[in-house]
Amino acid sequence: MKKVLEVKDLKISFDTFAGKVHAIRGVSFDLFEGETLAIVGESGSGKSVTSRSVMQLLSSNANIDSGEILFKGEDIVKKTEKEMQGIRGKEIAMIFQDPMTSLDPTMPIGKQVAESLVKHNKISKKEGLKAALELLNLVGIPNAEKRLKNYPHQFSGGQRQRIVIAIALICYPEVLIADEPTTALDVTIQAQILELMKDIQTKINTSIIFITHDLGVVANVADRVAVMYGGRIIEVGTSEEIFYNPQHPYTWGLLGSMPSMDGGEERLYAIPGSPPDLLDPPTGDAFYPRNEYALTIDTEEAPPFFEVSSTHKAATWLLAPQAPKVEPPVEIQRRWKIYEEKQAAKQG
Structure with a gap:
């Protein structure tokens, strides 16, 4: 293109x-x-x-x-x-x-x-x-x-x-x-x-x-979505990838705060805290004070983009090879499952 x-x-x-x-x-x-x-x-x-x-x-x-x-x-x-x-x-x-x-x-x-x-x-x-x-x-x-x-x-x-x-x-x-x-x-x-x-x-x-x-x-x-936080793009991918295979905890929070169309009774998620003060930007990941999945390195160094696919990348240390595996919110796990099923259907 x-x-x-x-x-x-x-x-x-x-x-x-x-x-x-x-x-x-x-x-x-x-x-x-x-x-x-x-x-x-x-x-x-x-x-x-x-x-x-x-x-x-x-x-x-x-x-x-x-x-x-x-x-x-x-x-x-x-x-x-x-x-x-x-x-x-x-x-x-x-x-x-x-x-x-x-x-x-x-x-x-x-x-x-x-x-x-x-x-x-x-x-x-x-x-x-x-x-x-x-x-x-x-x-x-x-x-x-x-x-x-x-x-x-x-x-x-x-x-x-x-x-x-x-x-x-x-x-x-x-x-x-x-x-x-x-x-x-x-x-x-x-x-x-x-x-x-x-x-x-x-x-x-x-x-x-x-x-x-x-x-x-x-x-x-x-067609594609770029998610911004603290003056930076922190995740970008196709619309389907961002909605069903999100990788950045901030994107998880945004999706978790959306009402579900399936009529579930779960309370909507609210991202804690406030956006960063850009008069004095943080040296590490700008989202780390609000991120319950933050790692020690998030306080010290801003993450680079990690490639999820040829069209999808996210700037989070959780995607680094040496990062611990975390359990994302239930809503995100549900979306990941839907995405896996969709990908399997395409290949089959």
Whole structure:
């Protein structure tokens, strides 16, 4: 598969009154043509900062200390603001979390959807509105032609999010970054928006980076999943591998905190403690203070990635050859069993 985007050893810090916050501490990942990569983690793990760095939309107190973000073989980090303006919206687009703050309340939605296309492709406003109408129909806005002149407040929350998606897609970008696009929506509308994004992706063959804290959302959307904690990616694999063969204790905790669909009466697991203070990042594994399976080496040295399969790797000392065997939570053992059965069925 062709690589659309490569992030290599990205390190980002923020200057604050309290000192330098080391928000991203060596993040690397690839995005392939036509795939959806979900980046998952709790608040403060670095998901949104990573995605915004791809768009070069970081705040003024942010510093990209080192690393590369390669798009079409060129390093985005080295591009000027003027060069980025030619890329944003046209080749890499972003859907933000809250549609009401993403839309201009004083501008009709037809004009807002068409604006990026008119600017980048140098077409007339009439042609832009025609293209906007096609996109609004594609994302499922009812009576789209009659509603081109309506304003954001005249639409429901779900419809506003569809409009934001239309704005992001109007130039048919190669990369679409969706930063928690369904957080403010109820579950039914959330499912519709996720289904819409999958449908559109197959039609225009765009590659999606999907940012979320909700692993339940990821299951139906992602081809691959990267789990973030403390400014680092700590496990990455296919959606099936992360859900049914997780290896990092933090991933175990995330999956254990999800309600089970089989109607079991077990209490949901809550990961103890709080995320690390990135003003003074730990020298070892950032998760060790909250990790009941932590080893002595976790306090001294950050683990490297250990390969589980050609598509699956995790940064935990539990995968080291000399590590003791531990009994993971019952829920994880259940998932491992399902995974083994699935693999056996594929081979048989």
